[in-house]
Amino acid sequence: MFDSRHIRTFHEVVRAGSYSAAARALGYTQPAITQQMKALERSVGTPLFLRVGRRMRLTEAGEALARHAGVILDSMSAAQQQMTAITRLRAGRVRVCAFPSAGATLVPEALARLAVDHPGVRVELQEGEPPDSLQRVVGGECDITLAFTYPGLREQVPEELVEIPLMEDQLTVLMPAGHPLARRRAVKLGELAEERWIAGCLRCRANFLHECAELGFAPDIAFTTDDNLVVQSLVAEGLGIAMMPGLVLSFLVHQKVQGRALEPASRRQVSAYVLREHLEIPATALVLEELKTVSANRVGC
Template sequence: MLDVRRLRLLRELAHRGTIAAVADALSYTPSAVSQQLSALEREAGVPLLERTGRRVALTPAAAALVAHTDAVLARLEQAAAELDAVRGGPAGPLRIGAFPSAVQALLPGVLARLAAEHPALEPRVAELDPAAATDRLRAGELDVALLHRYDFAPAPAASGVQTEAVLTETLYAAAPADAPFPPDRGGNADDLRRWRDAGWILATPGTLCHTMTVRACEAAGFTPKARHSVDDFAAVLRLVAVGQGVALVPELAVAEGTSANVALTALPLRRHTEVAYRRGAGGHPAVRAFTTALAASAPAALRPAAADAGLPGEG
């Protein structure tokens, strides 16, 4: 019989690439991970890992086993969800991961609704970049997470995770209102080339927001000249207002209003927000309560059309 916990380690190795990374993510020691994977090889009766020095690679048998592991873990999540539904309504801790602008603009309404409708539920929010959220979901450190992806920075596919569309925002170029940035020679007001010579306020390298801005500018034919590195959009807009640079910001960041010193230009670019959870866990009472409250709290103008929302799918 194959041990499910060991199968989970093998799947994480397939995703993360090294035993050290698996150990770090799941709070094991590298030697413990190696021992568990060796035990799994004995259970399987075939080699699962090819070792070259300190590195390991999955054999074809291991790759096939990983594909089955996703389905096995999803059925276990579904079984756990059904058992919790039998026990009663949403209750106990619900660990939520969300990016900063969602924490500010979406979660207060969601948490207020949950407190009113499900007082036994205990939401616990952790602010984090979406790039880290799927790993923490799979590792069991989060129950749900708010993710985003951009037209120029799609999120990488993540095995074992399902997503549902929440809202879609327009991206804006935010520039000092008194800055001399004329339309480009073609007269297109939304062409990023207007700001090719400006200083730019970028997010931290490695985040989707940073990748999106750089790729959008490169698609317009230039590389943005980074002046500041700031992740909080409210702070970004304040810096723009005092002439410290140009930035790309999503609609939620400007929904509360901006300084008169900031000129906003709508761009043909979008940010898409999704709620994610482990595959099979969508029917868990606490997860379903959260997704229902989120759908009700999202600004109506930004919700995806029913035809576009589709069914929950793997991220």
């Protein structure tokens, strides 16, 4: 393995034509140059220079190394510049996987903040639901996953991952604007036992059924979809009501749909998950900080 310092000195000796000239150019003493060249020759296992009178001539091995030395130094310089850009957050790539409602709310806000001060940091977006999205981090398919858990329905988190709590997302009920209970600020789940329901993703549906069972009724689920826009459209047409996360309220698109909080409050925990060693990567740590900031701003909204 070559020592980069020795390659740099060798390159200057070849350019300057002698040890003494290279020493002056690099600010070294001539004995220091001599020692470095001897160390490089030991490393390659053969002489690199021949002395002919007062002049130095490259050996065949020296000529071969001289042809590559400039390329080696240029590549090292480019690598150093890229590493500096990454560590100083002028560049970098972070792959973020988020469930749909976080992808439509928390992620865009965080990326907008990121773009102001660190436009060179690029973020690639993926969509996924837990627990599959957690496995993407473990498998190296993404760097950060946003996922949610419900009280009493927490699954085992892979031990390789660190959980970073972001916010509690209060559950709401979406209902047609003309629904009799839409005039209230909050509704009780038990009051809706006779309604037709639209259920969401597998994990949300499991929590919904669990909460209904706790109140002693089995809901009439007329439709099942994990598409938030489809849920809103079905509710708008009066085909059912739906228990949805509060994050969805910020992108309601139907004027005929109203969202009302549950009473007593029911919440899910939204967290970011990342490999422990990735916390030391500057760009990843920065994206996490922005996600924490925008999540904190939403608490209580």
